[in-house]
Amino acid sequence: MLELATVSLLNGIVYGLLLFMLTSGLTLIFSMMGVLNFAHASVFMVGAYLSYQFARWVGFWPALVIAPLACGLIGAAIERYGLRHVHKSGHVAEILFTFGLAYLIEELVTMIWGRNAVANSVPAVIDFPLFSLFGSSFPAYKGLMMAISIAMFVFLYVALKRTRIGLVIQAALTHPQMVGALGHDVPGIFVLVFAVGSALAGLAGVIGGFMLLTQPTLANAIGPIVFVVVVIGGLGSLGGALIASMLIGILQTFAVAIDYSLLDALRAAGIAVTRASPLYDFYSIKVATAAPIVPYVLLVLMLIVRPRGLMGKRDV
Amino acid sequence: MHSIFRYVPVVVALLIAAPAAADVKIAFIDPLSGGAATTGILAQKTHQFYIDAINAAGGINGEKIELISFDNKVNPQESLIQLKKALDEGARYVVQGNGSSIAHAITDAVLKYNERNPGKEVVFLNYAAVDPALTNEKCNFWHFRFDADADMKMAAMTDVIAKDSKVKKVYLINQDYSFGKAVAVAATKMLAEKRPDIKIVGDELHPLQKVQDFSPYVAKIKASGADTVITGNWSNDMVLLVKAGKDAGLKVKWETFYGGSPGTVTAIGEAGVDTLKQVTEWHKNATPDLDPTVAAFMKRYPGKENEYAYYRAKAMWDMFAAAAKKAGSNDPVKVAKALEGMKMPTPVGEVEMRADNHQLLQPLYVSTLSKNTKYDVEDSGLGWKSDAKVDAKATALPTTCKMQRPT
Known part of the structure; x- marks a missing residue:
């Protein structure tokens, strides 16, 4: 029991940190620009594909740098030549733009790399068991992922809260005219923010691609959960995103380990339930079977109880 | 100003002439977009490959087979809409495989349609949906399964x-x-x-x-x-x-x-x-040498993306062509009757379409x-x-x- 609990906790933290990697860039873009970027998961996917491609050409370590940079450039181009023009028409236009972009990216990826998953296998340098816990090995690439995820949080936190450029960026969101009048290049700042946000998505893609399947449906597969994390954490809150990621990761992992159902609870409470009882099928669903809907249940509850999320400053 | 309109008669003539070449329409209803498209598109290529072979050999009873594809997004409701479209286009045979939930929807719809439209019957060729119920409590005369059930x-x-x-x-x-x-x-x-x-x-x-x-x-x-x-x-x-x-x-x-x-x-x-x-029912090393049709498929569709997987499609189309020949007609009722109990030698051994529940027996x-x-x-x-x-x-x-x- 202790064995399963420990391994589950570890798995939960790993999954939570993966979720945070996915959401950090999205949170950055939303909190600094007010743009809810539906194409974020697609940029993540592009990161996974680019790292696969570059790793084949120049090796894994250079790819770890080049792929996020390339994603950053793609992000900058999206902002400069797309979003900037749409921005004038308001948030709905922006959301629709990124929404359409997600489809476009998926089709492009399919055209370039095909519909099937590519063999994005873990490179030999990080493909060894880091340590062993109760006989289950813990792969080194997951360790690297945890380290990168934590580094991302620290980098973003320090950059935004403790540096001058962070101050200017925050000011540019609320008072663009004033910041512009003071001589700062506001459009340039937005390009930078979008580029950094996309680069973070790309970096997440490099590592996440090993854990998930690098195929054109990757963006669709992780898109919903990313938004759940952001909403639960509070739109635009970095700390909230971290807490929500860990919460969802750990809750979901533990739910899988629980083989009890509502039926067992009712019977333990002395209530007789038989096959003939109404809703019998519902009671007999094991918690483990329902585990993957845990994040969505949390999302609904959060929107009812506290629409601004754990640490958000404004309502959704 | 003589613009392109002067080509209109030519284009119209071509449009009218083109479909006449294909006589037996077969609807392929499977996922062609989204997460399960990989398997759907591979199956589409495999069916097309074997149909082309039949057509190259003169077709069935002198008529050519045309495979028309419909994307059902692995959704039962969408499948029924696509089935309706296929019937409107004149398809009398339906091919589907991905997802037993969809096969259930299609087999029910086909049964109902055939009861209501005597003389226009439709036959359902199932190449991959393996829920045992389809050839047991839910079986019907119009459904034939070419994959072994679960x-x-x-x-x-x-x-x-x-x-x-x-x-x-x-x-x-x-x-x-x-x-x-x-x-x-x-x-x-x-x-x-x-x-x-x-x-x-x-x-x-x-x-x-x-x-x-x-x-x-x-x-x-x-x-x-x-x-x-x-x-x-x-x-x-x-x-x-x-x-x-x-x-x-x-x-x-x-x-x-x-x-x-x-x-x-x-x-x-x-x-x-x-x-x-x-x-x-097969793998590449099942027989000492690769089946020539598999080798030809690999040549026509190279790459990992097209890893050959549906060997049962070969048995299915061989039997379909043989049934049409035996029946001397491409009418679905006659072809279905000819398929019942049909035996066919294949490189992996003899296969047989069971007459009692329309389940193919294959090694x-x-x-x-x-x-x-x-x-x-x-x-x-x-x-x-x-x-x-x-x-x-x-x-x-x-x-x-x-x-x-x-x-």
């Missing part, structure tokens, strides 16, 4: 497990829908009959194609002490499961239906050697991923090696089907 595959799998004395604890993990549940029930029942000493240490159902990280499930399998995992998972659920198992260093035998799902061998790699097993292979095989899969250097072959006759199971035939 019970038949499980019987072959458990026969091999029964002979392996090292198997002591088995963990079942399946997708939470009709097919996944059928696999779990069959495994529990057959293991209890064949090897009562084997303990089932886990019976897990997880949502269909929704799980991104199987590590928690693998931790549970590990904690249960299982030495063998039985799963009917397919597509991403198969790949991600073995991938998580490999990451955690899980040492079990994977007894699967779809270990050959695109990407699975690539994902598990060397860790799958001697541990990943599958039950199929089944239990195979293991191995090094040094003659033909590898997905350019991995690894290939399937047969552990056992079950002859077509031996795969037959009792049926509860009470078929009503048209008079």
